[in-house]
Amino acid sequence: MISVEEARALLFDLVAPLPAETVPLIEASGRVLARDLRANRAQPPFDASAMDGYAIRADEAVRGAMFKVIGESAAGHGFSGPVGAGQAVRIFTGAPLPAGAGFVVIQEDTQQSGDVMTITADPGTNHNIRPAGSDFAAGATVPAPRRLAPADIALLASMNIADMPVTRRPRVAILSTGDELVMPGEDPGPDQIIASNSFGLHAMLRELGAEPRLLPIARDTLQSLREAFEAAEGADLVVTIGGASVGDHDLVGEAAARFGLERAFYKVAMRPGKPLMAGRMGAAAMVGLPGNPVSAMVCGHVFLAPMIRILLGLDRHVPDLRQAILAEALAANGPREHYMRAVVRNGEVRAFDRQDSALLTVLSQANALLVRPPHDPPRRAGESIGYLPIGRAEGD
Ligand code: AMP
Ligand code: MG
Numbered sequence: 342m343i344s345v346e347e348a349r350a351l352l353f354d355l356v357a358p359l360p361a362e363t364v365p366l367i368e369a370s371g372r373v374l375a376r377d378l379r380a381n382r383a384q385p386p387f388d389a390s391a392m393d394g395y396a397i398r399a400d401e402a403v404r405g406a407m408f409k410v411i412g413e414s415a416a417g418h419g420f421s422g423p424v425g426a427g428q429a430v431r432i433f434t435g436a437p438l439p440a441g442a443g444f445v446v447i448q449e450d451t452q453q454s455g456d457v458m459t460i461t462a463d464p465g466t467n468h469n470i471r472p473a474g475s476d477f478a479a480g481a482t483v484p485a486p487r488r489l490a491p492a493d494i495a496l497l498a499s500m501n502i503a504d505m506p507v508t509r510r511p512r513v514a515i516l517s518t519g520d521e522l523v524m525p526g527e528d529p530g531p532d533q534i535i536a537s538n539s540f541g542l543h544a545m546l547r548e549l550g551a552e553p554r555l556l557p558i559a560r561d562t563l564q565s566l567r568e569a570f571e572a573a574e575g576a577d578l579v580v581t582i583g584g585a586s587v588g589d590h591d592l593v594g595e596a597a598a599r600f601g602l603e604r605a606f607y608k609v610a611m612r613p614g615k616p617l618m619a620g621r622m623g624a625a626a627m628v629g630l631p632g633n634p635v636s637a638m639v640c641g642h643v644f645l646a647p648m649i650r651i652l653l654g655l656d657r658h659v660p661d662l663r664q665a666i667l668a669e670a671l672a673a674n675g676p677r678e679h680y681m682r683a684v685v686r687n688g689e690v691r692a693f694d695r696q697d698s699a700l701l702t703v704l705s706q707a708n709a710l711l712v713r714p715p716h717d718p719p720r721r722a723g724e725s726i727g728y729l730p731i732g733r734a735e736g737d
Contacts, residue, residue: 345678348609355626358654361506370494372507373653374485380500383474388438392447392469395429399443402464410456429458445469486654510552511652514573515539518559518584538637545641549649566596579625583632585616593629612677613698614640633698639680662727665690674717682707
């Protein structure tokens with residue numbers, strides 16, 4: 342049995358960044374930028390007023406000074422002439438600053454009567470001007486790789502970039518296996534249960550930026566598994582669920598081997614999730630997850646999430662553990678790394694009493710996996726301990 346760290350390293354070697362595709366701005370949020378982009382223009386492209394007021398020469402901004410108003414500069418409609426001594430141009434936010442002007446007196450500090458404007462209050466030292474290029478210069482770079490957030494989309498739009506190269510979404514085929522499984526919404530027989538973690542993993546993978554696809558449930562026969570692997574054709578990653586242990590009906594390992602799996606490892610010293618297998622299967626990476634609902638989801642957080650990051654061209658990234666204070670003592674851990682379902686609130690972490698890997702109710706209440714290294718000694722309340730945040734933010 343290998344350690345979680347060794348398993349992760351082997352899994353990371355099974356995947357590499359996918360090629361790029363071009364998408365329009367409107368579809369780019371959440372995608373990973375594949376190449377550095379450069380601004381096609383500066384922003385603002387001209388010295389612009391930051392306020393509504395009057396543009397005057399820089400050295401004339403004193404209380405009591407009077408000016409002749411010679412025109413107007415509005416957003417989208419600049420004033421063409423220069424501003425001389427004793428002259429002012431009525432100006433609005435976002436409008437180009439006229440030549441010669443070096444100060445915008447805000448409207449609130451002025452009074453206008455006919456074409457004469459008087460500065461009625463101390464105009465202060467802020468020029469109220471956004472210099473050309475003060476947000477970014479032409480040629481400024483947005484570096485790749487980077488998962489594009491809404492603020493990046495706004496930035497790229499203002500750089501006049503309408504289409505951009507992003508890493509293709511990883512195609513992930515998800516395969517539930519088991520004679521006992523039916524799909525949600527179907528009518529289960531007395532010995533049957535509903536396939537659940539396949540849907541949980543589908544949701545998780547979609548959030549991670551992948552393009553997951555649920556395959557029809559495979560039965561516990563080599564023939565059915567073979568057909569399922571054929572249906573997974575075209576996937577970058579094939580994820581099977583269940584059938585990975587040593588029981589008589591656990592045929593995933595054998596079926597995958599017959600289908601050409603070059604196995605990288607089988608079994609990891611972790612709890613839950615021990616019967617994990619992985620390798621290359623043709624053009625795809627294959628990860629065989631254990632069937633227990635919580636095991637499969639925990640392995641999704643611990644292993645699939647960083648694999649998707651690599652496929653997307655992001656850094657190899659082992660999520661850093663956060664630290665919280667233990668609310669209750671914990672007994673010594675055994676020889677396997679334990680990912681305990683837990684709740685973190687206000688910097689305090691509390692593991693659930695029930696840690697059985699079949700309990701989805703507990704997983705759904707958890708917002709953290711408290712991580713116990715192999716042979717971790719007993720821990721007292723008040724000690725600091727590492728955890729992996731999962732699911733919702735506090736309060737959601
Ligand atoms: P297995 O690894 O196939 O022996 O499955 C272990 C346990 O997980 C069994 O109780 C299965 O019924 C259950 N299980 C397997 N696959 C799924 C699935 N997709 N959804 C929910 N439970 C599952
Ligand atoms: Mg099974």
